[in-house]
Amino acid sequence: MAAQQPASIGSPYLTEGTPTVHDYTGVINISGKREGFVYFTAPRAMLTVLLMKMQENDFSHETMRDLVGEVANTISGNARRDFGRDFVISVPSVLAGERPEIPQKPGARSFVIPINWRSHSAKLIVSLT
Amino acid sequence: MNVAGADRNRQLVTVGIGAMLTLVMSAVLILGFRLATQMRASVTGLQTASMLQTYPDAISQQLNSLRDRLEARAYAGQALADLKVTVKRFDHELEQLGAGGYLQSAELDQALLLWHQYTPVVEPVVNFTGQAYVDSDDAGSAFSKEGRAHYADVKRAQLFATENARRLQQQLATVATTLQQTSSDGAARLRTLLLSGVLAALVLAGAAAYFQFTRARHERAAKEAQDQTRDILKTVREGFFLLDADYNIGSVWSEALTRMFSRQDFAGLGFEDLLKGLVPPTTLSTAMKYIKLLWGERAHENLMKSINPLGQLEITMDNGHGGKETRYLQFDFHRVMGPKGIKHVLCAVGDITSSVLLAKELQESQESANAQLDMMLGMMHVDPLQLNSFLDSTETGLQLINAILKEPARADSEFRKKLNGLFRELHSIKGEASALNLMSIAHRVHSLEDMVSELKKKAELSGNDFLPMVLKLDDLMAHLRGVREMASRLTALKDTAPAAAAVTAAATVAPARAAKQAAAHEQRSQQGRSGDDLSPTLHSMAERLAHDHRKRFKLTINGFAEVPGSYIATVKDCVIQMLRNSAVHGIEASDIRKAHTKDDVGAVRVDFRRSGDGYELVFEDDGAGISPDALKAAAVRKQIITEQEAAGMDTRAAMALIFRPGFSTQEEVSMDAGRGVGMDVVARSVYALGGKIGVSTNPGKFTRFKIVLPAAEAPSSTAVA
Numbered sequence: 001m002a003a004q005q006p007a008s009i010g011s012p013y014l015t016e017g018t019p020t021v022h023d024y025t026g027v028i029n030i031s032g033k034r035e036g037f038v039y040f041t042a043p044r045a046m047l048t049v050l051l052m053k054m055q056e057n058d059f060s061h062e063t064m065r066d067l068v069g070e071v072a073n074t075i076s077g078n079a080r081r082d083f084g085r086d087f088v089i090s091v092p093s094v095l096a097g098e099r100p101e102i103p104q105k106p107g108a109r110s111f112v113i114p115i116n117w118r119s120h121s122a123k124l125i126v127s128l129t
Numbered sequence: 130m131n132v133a134g135a136d137r138n139r140q141l142v143t144v145g146i147g148a149m150l151t152l153v154m155s156a157v158l159i160l161g162f163r164l165a166t167q168m169r170a171s172v173t174g175l176q177t178a179s180m181l182q183t184y185p186d187a188i189s190q191q192l193n194s195l196r197d198r199l200e201a202r203a204y205a206g207q208a209l210a211d212l213k214v215t216v217k218r219f220d221h222e223l224e225q226l227g228a229g230g231y232l233q234s235a236e237l238d239q240a241l242l243l244w245h246q247y248t249p250v251v252e253p254v255v256n257f258t259g260q261a262y263v264d265s266d267d268a269g270s271a272f273s274k275e276g277r278a279h280y281a282d283v284k285r286a287q288l289f290a291t292e293n294a295r296r297l298q299q300q301l302a303t304v305a306t307t308l309q310q311t312s313s314d315g316a317a318r319l320r321t322l323l324l325s326g327v328l329a330a331l332v333l334a335g336a337a338a339y340f341q342f343t344r345a346r347h348e349r350a351a352k353e354a355q356d357q358t359r360d361i362l363k364t365v366r367e368g369f370f371l372l373d374a375d376y377n378i379g380s381v382w383s384e385a386l387t388r389m390f391s392r393q394d395f396a397g398l399g400f401e402d403l404l405k406g407l408v409p410p411t412t413l414s415t416a417m418k419y420i421k422l423l424w425g426e427r428a429h430e431n432l433m434k435s436i437n438p439l440g441q442l443e444i445t446m447d448n449g450h451g452g453k454e455t456r457y458l459q460f461d462f463h464r465v466m467g468p469k470g471i472k473h474v475l476c477a478v479g480d481i482t483s484s485v486l487l488a489k490e491l492q493e494s495q496e497s498a499n500a501q502l503d504m505m506l507g508m509m510h511v512d513p514l515q516l517n518s519f520l521d522s523t524e525t526g527l528q529l530i531n532a533i534l535k536e537p538a539r540a541d542s543e544f545r546k547k548l549n550g551l552f553r554e555l556h557s558i559k560g561e562a563s564a565l566n567l568m569s570i571a572h573r574v575h576s577l578e579d580m581v582s583e584l585k586k587k588a589e590l591s592g593n594d595f596l597p598m599v600l601k602l603d604d605l606m607a608h609l610r611g612v613r614e615m616a617s618r619l620t621a622l623k624d625t626a627p628a629a630a631a632v633t634a635a636a637t638v639a640p641a642r643a644a645k646q647a648a649a650h651e652q653r654s655q656q657g658r659s660g661d662d663l664s665p666t667l668h669s670m671a672e673r674l675a676h677d678h679r680k681r682f683k684l685t686i687n688g689f690a691e692v693p694g695s696y697i698a699t700v701k702d703c704v705i706q707m708l709r710n711s712a713v714h715g716i717e718a719s720d721i722r723k724a725h726t727k728d729d730v731g732a733v734r735v736d737f738r739r740s741g742d743g744y745e746l747v748f749e750d751d752g753a754g755i756s757p758d759a760l761k762a763a764a765v766r767k768q769i770i771t772e773q774e775a776a777g778m779d780t781r782a783a784m785a786l787i788f789r790p791g792f793s794t795q796e797e798v799s800m801d802a803g804r805g806v807g808m809d810v811v812a813r814s815v816y817a818l819g820g821k822i823g824v825s826t827n828p829g830k831f832t833r834f835k836i837v838l839p840a841a842e843a844p845s846s847t848a849v850a
Contacts, residue, residue: 009591012534121537
């Protein structure tokens with residue numbers, strides 16, 4: 001990240017049903033050996049600070065979407081590198097504002113990994129069956 | 130392996146044929162040159178001899194002419210001069226013929242001899258230099274004195290020549306014939322020589338051509354074999370190569386190696402270098418020792434195969450996309466024997482990743498099936514209501530654990546704060562699971578507890594450290610769901626069995642009684658839980674504890690029917706923890722008990738009774754009791770209190786230490802004790818209900834816990850520990 005302050009991983013936990021998300025969410029669809037989704041979701045405030053740190057002056061809705069998409073893309077790229085053999089990993093799509101309409105099996109659990117950066121907190125949600 | 134030998138042979142044959150050809154041609158040339166020289170000499174001799182044949186006649190004629198002139202007193206000077214020249218030339222040529230050495234024949238010797246007889250006769254004639262005539266006026270020209278002598282010489286010479294000219298000529302003709310014969314013999318020999326030279330050259334050329342042809346055929350076959358070998362090595366799925374005595378890979382290897390090791394430079398590569406970086410150093414050194422052993426001829430091949438350390442080698446390598454992947458390779462070694470012992474070691478490498486993974490999956494599914502079966506068998510001994518109550522409270526416990534995890538944390542202290550809470554909850558769940566003998570759950574919780582203990586030891590905690598725990602928690606939740614499903618199936622099975630039996634009974638023997646039984650069963654189901662339900666669980670737990678810790682004791686439970694529904698969970702938790710404490714710390718081993726003149730079977734007693742408005746639970750064992758000093762020492766060791774604090778503590782305060790979080794006198798962590806949360810959980814549960822707990826002990830005699838609980842309010846279904 002552009003900032004000097006490194007991000008850290010918060011306390012991970014489990015969540016049932018459709019996970020709660022922040023303002024912007026990048027979604028990667030995973031299929032193959034295991035199926036499901038990986039979300040990267042972040043609040044507008046965090047993305048704004050991030051954009052400022054990147055010397056970006058455009059804080060429009062589109063830029064926010066692009067930024068979240070870019071992060072999700074990086075995650076997708078890493079996943080493809082590490083698990084590409086057994087999984088088919090999609091190009092990320094971005095959801096803004098709305099709650100993800102993601103089909104979740106009843107009782108399915110997702111792993112939530114909070115990502116803390118400065119005073120902000122984003123989440124990486126892994127939901128695989 | 131014979132290629133080098135065949136090559137050497139072919140070279141030898143090539144060199145041999147070349148040398149032979151050179152020798153034959155040299156011999157032909159030398160002999161031909163000598164023969165030609167001889168022939169040239171013969172021809173020259175023949176020419177001379179032919180010319181010489183005309184000389185005897187010429188000499189004879191010239192002598193006649195000289196005599197005629199002398200008799201006619203004519204001028205004889207010219208005739209004499211001609212004769213002189215002829216004789217001189219003949220003499221010279223004949224000497225030449227003799228000295229030339231072309232011919233050693235009797236005829237030539239005879240001709241020479243005869244000519245030597247000529248010489249004294251002809252010599253005076255040709256040497257005459259005087260005046261043959263004397264002119265006088267009266268007589269005209271007449272012989273002078275010397276003229277007469279000269280004339281006489283001429284006459285004698287002419288007579289000799291007339292007699293011998295023919296013989297000399299014949300002898301010279303014979304010489305010429307001989308020379309001609311010699312020369313034609315030489316020509317024939319030269320022809321023969323040339324012919325045989327050409328023949329020999331032809332034969333050698335034929336041999337060379339044949340040799341070349343077979344060589345080309347061999348080369349073609351070798352090339353074909355080479356092509357086939359290359360095709361095999363290119364296509365085969367196994368990696369093949371040969372190792373030499375220095376453990377280096379040979380120049381020929383199969384293409385599959387490239388895929389397996391992601392490299393190309395195999396030729397000449399050391400076996401150690403091939404594996405370096407892919408396997409741990411210990412495995413590498415074992416593998417190298419094994420390879421060294423392979424070169425020792427004494428070790429039996431089958432034996433060697435059985436101790437192959439590279440039979441299933443796990444290697445981690447780049448997956449080509451920047452990531453890492455794990456592969457399983459199987460190395461197989463075969464000795465290649467030569468005339469002088471082991472020549473090479475053939476190494477075959479197979480990629481067995483998919484079969485290894487398949488085997489693992491198979492094993493996992495088998496283990497899970499076994500575990501499920503064990504689980505089911507275990508569950509069959511548990512009362513369904515009790516099981517449901519356990520599952521409910523466990524689920525609540527796990528949700529609590531997840532809630533603890535969910536609390537945001539950034540700093541080490543915040544993470545550390547979670548650990549104690551996690552520990553208490555896990556320990557409580559484990560205790561219940563062990564009591565019900567649901568070991569698959571107990572083991573899972575135990576391993577989670579281990580994780581928490583490990584984290585406690587870590588200097589700096591972060592969210593990363595909790596990730597494995599969350600995975601385990603998810604696994605445990607999934608497992609719990611499986612157990613619940615199985616439990617509901619078992620309940621369904623149990624419910625249908627007596628009902629079916631009841632129907633049959635009603636139809637045949639005693640309808641009224643059967644109906645009563647069914648009604649009683651129904652009533653019991655509806656009634657909900659009673660404290661009596663706890664007794665079997667506690668007894669079976671006591672048995673397991675006694676077995677696990679090699680102790681002998683008898684558990685007596687009284688008054689549990691009195692336990693109100695809302696206290697059941699707490700009472701159960703408390704008794705389980707205390708029972709475990711007794712089994713681990715309290716009750717001594719039989720031999721020690723005997724030495725202390727105690728009954729070798731220990732006694733543990735649990736009494737529940739009404740007391741005033743509330744209830745009273747007394748738990749007592751006749752074990753070793755608790756030594757306040759031992760408690761203090763353990764607390765100091767665990768840094769719960771300082772030594773100063775310990776010194777200032779009275780017995781009462783020391784005894785209260787056992788209710789402190791994280792306290793245990795047990796050094797070794799087991800399923801039942803040593804975590805130091807047991808009595809802490811008990812005390813917390815009691816306080817949560819508004820109760821009190823106290824402990825009294827007499828070292829060497831007994832330990833007694835007394836729990837006082839207030840009157841129960843409206844019954845609630847579950848109680849959270």
